[in-house]
Amino acid sequence: VPEFIEGKHDEKIIELVEKLKGLNEPIFIRPLNEMNGDWDPWCAWFYGKDTDLYIKAWQHIVTLMREHGGDKLQFVWNPHDRSYPDFNWNSPHMYYPGDDYVDWVGLTGYNNGTSHPGDIWREFDSIYKPVYIDYLKRYSIKPFMITEFSSNEVGGDKGKWIQDGFKFLAQNYPNIKIAVWFDGQDGLWEYQIESSERAFSAFREGIRNPGFAKNTTTK
Numbered sequence: 001v002p003e004f005i006e007g008k009h010d011e012k013i014i015e016l017v018e019k020l021k022g023l024n025e026p027i028f029i030r031p032l033n034e035m036n037g038d039w040d041p042w043c044a045w046f047y048g049k050d051t052d053l054y055i056k057a058w059q060h061i062v063t064l065m066r067e068h069g070g071d072k073l074q075f076v077w078n079p080h081d082r083s084y085p086d087f088n089w090n091s092p093h094m095y096y097p098g099d100d101y102v103d104w105v106g107l108t109g110y111n112n113g114t115s116h117p118g119d120i121w122r123e124f125d126s127i128y129k130p131v132y133i134d135y136l137k138r139y140s141i142k143p144f145m146i147t148e149f150s151s152n153e154v155g156g157d158k159g160k161w162i163q164d165g166f167k168f169l170a171q172n173y174p175n176i177k178i179a180v181w182f183d184g185q186d187g188l189w190e191y192q193i194e195s196s197e198r199a200f201s202a203f204r205e206g207i208r209n210p211g212f213a214k215n216t217t218t219k
Contacts, residue, residue: 001032001042004057010064017069027069030076030106030147031061036083036092044090051094058097078106078147081131093138105139106147107131107176111161113152115188121156124165125172132173146179150191151199159198162206170211 003009020027032042035054044051062075079092088094096102109127112119128146135144146169151161169179181203183193194200 001047001053001057004060005053007060013061013064014068017065017073020069020073023072026072026074028074028076028104028145029065030078032058033076033078033106033147034080034108035095036090037080038084044095045085049089051089054095055097058095059101062097062101074103075101076104076106076145076147077102078108078145081107081109081127096138099141102139102142104145104178105135105142106145107135108146108148110149110182110189110191111151111156112189114155115152115190119152119155124151124161125168128168128173132176136175140175144173144176146176148180148182150182153190153195153199154188157198158196159202162199162202166203166206166209170209 032040032054034040035042035044037043038045042054042057044054047053058077065073065075077095077097079095083090083092107128109122109131111122111124111127113121128149132144149165151158151165169176181193182191184191192199193203
């Protein structure tokens with residue numbers, strides 16, 4: 001984080017933006033995501049618990065990329081739904097860089113299942129409803145995006161989790177405009193769409209929900 005503020009990575013950032021200019025599509029950029037988790041080096045845990053430094057780094061990156069990348073870049077600010085460590089200074093809202101520097105607000109939460117000691121099965125609504133309500137109070141002028149979500153296969157009924165999640169997304173979360181499924185195995189966490197036939201079938205049926213066809217564009 002201090003290196004971003006000092007401009008030590010400006011050359012690489014500009015080089016990246018110059019390459020992105022060739023893509024004739026909107027581009028979502030998610031810098032320094034899940035900053036309230038100590039698995040990432042930009043968590044304030046690693047630089048004096050000073051979230052203001054994160055904000056300065058984010059603002060520097062966004063300003064630089066906008067200057068060189070034009071208006072097709074969309075910046076997604078994206079905490080995790082749970083903070084580690086869970087203290088007030090590490091609240092996701094302490095990291096918010098300001099409306100002028102954020103285009104989309106990202107939500108990320110996983111049902112980890114019970115593959116590891118301490119993991120618990122969490123239903124879709126128990127993950128996203130509290131975060132959604134909280135964020136609407138704070139960032140309602142911004143569109144929301146679920147940047148990563150998935151369910152483990154171990155510990156419950158993944159097919160039903162997917163069915164419920166897709167139904168709730170279509171009906172109960174109007175400010176969530178985009179949702180991105182994390183499709184892969186992460187250690188013992190089986191997040192793949194095809195981790196079982198039941199999960200795959202539920203996913204295939206879920207994306208056919210007519211609620212997802214509202215206000216979309218097709219080519």
